[in-house]
Amino acid sequence: MxxxxxxVYDENIKIPKCWGWLILFTxxxxxxxxxxxxxxVSLGFGAVVASMASSLPFLVTLSQxxxxxxxxxxxxxxxxxxxxxxxxxxxxxxxxxxxxxxxxYKWNQWFYWxxxxxxxxxxxxxxxxxxxxx
Numbered sequence: 001m002x003x004x005x006x007x008v009y010d011e012n013i014k015i016p017k018c019w020g021w022l023i024l025f026t027x028x029x030x031x032x033x034x035x036x037x038x039x040x041v042s043l044g045f046g047a048v049v050a051s052m053a054s055s056l057p058f059l060v061t062l063s064q065x066x067x068x069x070x071x072x073x074x075x076x077x078x079x080x081x082x083x084x085x086x087x088x089x090x091x092x093x094x095x096x097x098x099x100x101x102x103x104x105y106k107w108n109q110w111f112y113w114x115x116x117x118x119x120x121x122x123x124x125x126x127x128x129x130x131x132x133x134x
Contacts, residue, residue, distance in 0.1 A: 027073055027115040030122030033062035038125045066126055073119055077112075084112055 037049045037059070053060055062069060084105075091101035 027077070027118040027122070029062060029069055030066075030073055030119055030126070032059060033066050033069055033122075034126035035122045035124075037063070038129060070119075070123060070126065077116060077119060080112055080115070084108055 037052070040046070040049050040052075089105070091098045091105075
C-alpha cells in the first residue's frame with residue numbers, strides 16, 4: 001500500500017520500510033468496530049452481533065472509541081499516501097533491483113487502495129449510513 005521501499009543511502013545500503021500491512025490492519029479495524037455489526041443487524045442477524053460482542057469484548061471498546069479509531073487510521077492513510085506517491089521516489093539503477101523495486105511499488109499501491117476502500121466502507125457504515133437510515 002504505502003511505499004514499502006524507502007531508499008536510504010548510507011554507504012549504498014538500502015533499508016526497506018514496510019507500511020502496507022500496518023495501514024491495511026488499521027483500516028480493517030474500522031470495519032470490525034462499525035461496518036460488520038451494522039451490516040449484520042441490517043440483515044436481521046442481531047443475535048450474531050450480540051454473540052460477537054460477548055465473545056470478543058474488544059469490539060465493544062472499538063465501537064466506544066470509533067472516533068479515535070477512524071481519526072488514527074485516516075492519519076495513517078494520509079501518511080501512507082504521501083509516502084507512496086511522493087515525488088522523490090527512487091529505484092536503484094541496477095536492472096534486477098529496479099524491476100524488484102517497481103514490483104514492490106505496484107504491490108504497495110494495491111495494498112494502499114485496498115486499505116482506502118476498506119476505510120471508506122467503514123466510514124460510510126459508521127457515520128453516513130446512520131444518517132440515511134436514522
